[in-house]
Amino acid sequence: MSSPKNQFFNRFLFGGGVLLDLCKWVIFAAVLLVIVHKFWFTIFVVDGLSMEPTIHDKELVVLKRFGTATNVQRGDVLAVKYPGDPDHKKYIKRVIGLPGEKISISDGKVYINNSIHEENYIPFGVITEPNGDNKEWQLSTNEYFLMGDNRPGSNDSRYFGPIEKRFFLGKATTVIYPRFLELK
């Protein structure tokens, strides 16, 4: 009779060996997928209409992770965590204001540092309304101002304020399904 210690040893070797032998490629593939998903790129489904007409509801979009935090430019479409519920709510919006800038909304237009901001991705005739009395935001060194392209129907920085860099998830680069569109 082998001792309980030996029995555990043999059972672990056999059971663990079987698991490793049969599942090793699945494990390696899963680990690789997780690393790619978390650190390189991922794909996600857009849920909602606030990025119309650039991105439609239920479209499949590629999100680039690498380098996002250090290379954000005006006009980029970003996936961000909602600062009010970072664990559960993730939004896709466009970068309008960069750190240090003053953003204001007046007469249906967006102003950056008191200069009008031309936005060719918004359909002609669509105006940008502020949220009640909130019409002006001074961004700190770590804050960005984000809005959806569908200005009348977007919940964005006009409502919840500027977003810090730490809430960024990645940069949306391409719509891949059901059409192909490179986002600029």
Add this chain to the structure above:
Amino acid sequence: MAHTLGNPQKGIIGFYKRKFLFFLILFVFVSTGFYIYRYNSYSADDAAKSQPIGAYGQEINISIEDDGNVVVDGSKVKQKVDLLNDYDELRLVVLDNSGKSYGKIRVTLNLPKNVAENTKHEFLGIHGVDGTSSKVGGVNQIIYEATNVSSQATLTVVAQLPKGTVDPPLARKMLKLLEQMKSSYWFIIAALLPLFTFLFLIALLTSEFKQQKIDIPEKEISFPPMAIPPAIVGALYTQKVGPREIAATLIDLALRGDIIIVDRERGFEFGKNKFDQRLLGFEKVLLSKIFSKNIFSGRGEIEQRINNHFYSKKISIVSSGIYTLATRLGYFKVNPQALHAKYRFVGMAAFFIAIGGFVASLLWFTDPAYIIFFWVAMMISALLISILASRMPVRTVIGQDVLSNWLAFKKYLSNPEMMPFSENNQEIFQKYLPYALVLECEAAWARRFAKHSFITPDWFLTEKVGLGLEDFCLSLFPIISYVGRSLAALKEPGFE
């Protein structure tokens, strides 16, 4: 055993567990991918439509405890104060899509210290909130207020406390420290851990090999140093029982007249011959794996017996028997199987701990959790331990001496010079062929007889006429190589 429909021998539909498991894993993998794809959605969040607002108000009391725990209306909640570099932060959702609308919501946040004046506070509201505000209500109190809150609204209390306001347990501090470590540190650790493991194992192996140095003999010897089964010689030579040892045992059994090997135009067969009582234990078990009740066992039958199982207990016993015999003969300090099993245990335990750590990091650490690179490095290190440790030499001085003699015999077998003509050549070629196989020089051994006349051995039956030595090797080697490899692959995990 395979479950078949139709003729039990031929089987129209075979149920093979290995294939079943493969497709099961594939199914799980694809399903997981689909699940991630389906639920990995980011909201292009719409602005809320106006809602009819209720007339009644709501009061919520929140307290932050000294250790960073949060109590809402007397009940402790899962959320804790988050430890950041410059401040400690509370972001607590107090209302989310509640289905009720409120005229006014007032939240009182009680701090563990008198730091209200130095605390940055904000009340975030979306999806139908007319207005939010926050103000200091006392030395340790902040008041948050929201008006006309819709039933879909989400309200979040934000408080950025000065460092030192809360004093969490050491374990939480340590975890946070790990979480906040720079990504470059994790990349360095991830590169160094497998590298150091590899270098350590190589150093260990080199040191062991130096201590157990095998003298390469200058002279060759033209006969086997001792009469031991070729499988034992193979185990002594490579410290492993693999396809070559199994193949050599089959040829040895054929030479001794226990079995015959039949080469068919399509496939092959093994046939029972005299099956004497002098068979060693591992040889009996090996034959029982190849033969069932019939006198002949064909390729199809052997393949079915192989495919029916994930692993074969019998092949494990064959392997174990060879190791045990070699150890009893005094060739190894300890049974190599037992020693390598210990290393494999360590490697496997580390591998599974790394998988656990990897999953836990994904669940508990905030993205991007660079710590997962440490766990990946640990997985690689664990595999290195499992792979390299099986090469650890454990030969005794006797084992080294005996192996040295066998290497002298290998020199003879692989000598490039042609064998001198002799009427015993045919017998010598066959007799030493199993040893040439385990000493990895069967091709060189066959070349020594290339210019000699050749008669097909009586234990090898073939339909081909006028078989030369080269044809014989081209017929025999693929058969025994295939059977050896297939059977060796069936060893149970935990057996080498």
